[in-house]
Amino acid sequence: MFDNIKWLISPDLNQESEENEIVVSTRIRVARNIEGIPFEIKMKNQDAEKLVQVVKSAIEMNFKGKYLDLQKMKPLEKESLFESHLISPAIIKKEQPTAVFINEKGNITIMVNEEDHLRIQGLSCGLNLTNIASAVYEFEEILGQELGYAYNENYGFITSCPTNLGTGLRASVLFHLPGLVYTNEIDKILKSTLNLGMTVRGLYGEGTEIKGNLFQISNQHTLGFKEDELIEKINKFARMLIDLEKKARDAIIERARYELEDKIYRSIAILRSARLINSDEVLNLLSAVRLGIGLGIIKGIEVNILNEIMLITRPGNIQLYYGEILEEQERDLKRAEYIRNRLAKIETTTV
Amino acid sequence: MLCDDCKKKPASIFFKDVSGGQIKEVHLCEDCARKKGILSEKKLSPLEVLQKLLKNTSYEDERVICPICFLNLAEFKKLGRFGCANCLNVFEPYIKSMIKEVQNSERHIGKRAKPGGRRAIEVFRLREELRRALEKEAYEDAAQIRDKLKTLGVENV
Numbered sequence: 380m381f382d383n384i385k386w387l388i389s390p391d392l393n394q395e396s397e398e399n400e401i402v403v404s405t406r407i408r409v410a411r412n413i414e415g416i417p418f419e420i421k422m423k424n425q426d427a428e429k430l431v432q433v434v435k436s437a438i439e440m441n442f443k444g445k446y447l448d449l450q451k452m453k454p455l456e457k458e459s460l461f462e463s464h465l466i467s468p469a470i471i472k473k474e475q476p477t478a479v480f481i482n483e484k485g486n487i488t489i490m491v492n493e494e495d496h497l498r499i500q501g502l503s504c505g506l507n508l509t510n511i512a513s514a515v516y517e518f519e520e521i522l523g524q525e526l527g528y529a530y531n532e533n534y535g536f537i538t539s540c541p542t543n544l545g546t547g548l549r550a551s552v553l554f555h556l557p558g559l560v561y562t563n564e565i566d567k568i569l570k571s572t573l574n575l576g577m578t579v580r581g582l583y584g585e586g587t588e589i590k591g592n593l594f595q596i597s598n599q600h601t602l603g604f605k606e607d608e609l610i611e612k613i614n615k616f617a618r619m620l621i622d623l624e625k626k627a628r629d630a631i632i633e634r635a636r637y638e639l640e641d642k643i644y645r646s647i648a649i650l651r652s653a654r655l656i657n658s659d660e661v662l663n664l665l666s667a668v669r670l671g672i673g674l675g676i677i678k679g680i681e682v683n684i685l686n687e688i689m690l691i692t693r694p695g696n697i698q699l700y701y702g703e704i705l706e707e708q709e710r711d712l713k714r715a716e717y718i719r720n721r722l723a724k725i726e727t728t729t730v
Numbered sequence: 731m732l733c734d735d736c737k738k739k740p741a742s743i744f745f746k747d748v749s750g751g752q753i754k755e756v757h758l759c760e761d762c763a764r765k766k767g768i769l770s771e772k773k774l775s776p777l778e779v780l781q782k783l784l785k786n787t788s789y790e791d792e793r794v795i796c797p798i799c800f801l802n803l804a805e806f807k808k809l810g811r812f813g814c815a816n817c818l819n820v821f822e823p824y825i826k827s828m829i830k831e832v833q834n835s836e837r838h839i840g841k842r843a844k845p846g847g848r849r850a851i852e853v854f855r856l857r858e859e860l861r862r863a864l865e866k867e868a869y870e871d872a873a874q875i876r877d878k879l880k881t882l883g884v885e886n887v
Contacts, residue, residue: 413851417813417814420812432854436854436857440884524844525848526848527846527848528843531819533838534818536838539811541780541810541828541829542776544833544838545835599775602833603838604840
């Protein structure tokens, strides 16, 4: 189960930079279909079986990693993959043969037989669009030569839904924006993102609520631009948003420093001592501590630890961690226990 | 702060109204602002735009059929999905403007598909052939197929 979350707690990115506290993670996904195999709405079981086998041999001839048959997987294991952002809810719901490939590093996944034949995805902690895009397209290119993608001269790569035509590219960045939320500027910001051709979602993408001051921003359209132009545009937007967030935080420190410190100190105290914590509360408490780290108010703890706690305390992951099925209150109990233990060994100092 | 108009929903739109000769601070919620024409229409996501446009159906749609997967245009409009790679070719003249509205663009200028050997599809096909040959106990055929697979670079035949 730790394998599932290692992409987010990698020490690769600079932990000291406030930018990597404000930007939690980056995700790039590319959708492709294979010429000669029906798309989702016309796919029969034998087509799905063929798709899974064909992709399996294409991947095994070129890449190292795990190729997992989702039909054979236990529900909790699938839940864990979803909570760790490796697969989507859509693929879990399917009753046909489906699979997911995960590379050794654990940061590239390829879903097979979701809305499209292939969903190649790259993940990274912090703001890392260019590198992740390179990694994803390396896989995309090699698989393209093995498989033969459905492609149209005018409309680019052919996807199941017209909303993904062209590049089939969705680039998302997950931001932590407590400053803009507390100064009430967040609504204005979110409206302007819509005008820039981007959407805003909660932590797990489409259909999820905003929690823990976490906002996932991604491009709306997939047709009519070059891939690196889009990456550049989102990078620029991210830097602008980071700047606005920093300014909002400065304003709060000026106006309400003690209230802010109080909130942050209380949050870490609760995490260290509570007996019962539900998954929503974790996100809110982690947000305050994360802000404390970003502002330099809390020292001695890295953002990586918060990322680890955020993912391990998800409902499915916490059960896998303890190796048993747990009811809701038992989960709240074990979740609190896990967090207390994790933080016990870490000495934080408050300024 | 509650909306000046409906006094029910929270105000998120703030501006100064100078129409009465005096400067007045106005606070409105999104819905009242939209009703007053101050806010433009709520922006729809591409998926919402797609669903709206696809409601425009005609009886002739059922007669536009993809010869590969047999999906017809009426079904496409109901589901909003293609059945196979060829559907786009067949439906293009009817959905061209819909795509333009959904995507804000009508032409792909990004990476292109590169012509490939499609090795994996060939390997799959040969493996099926090999299985059938072994079932029929046609061992000479099976050996030939195995050789072909080896030349394609497949070690675990």
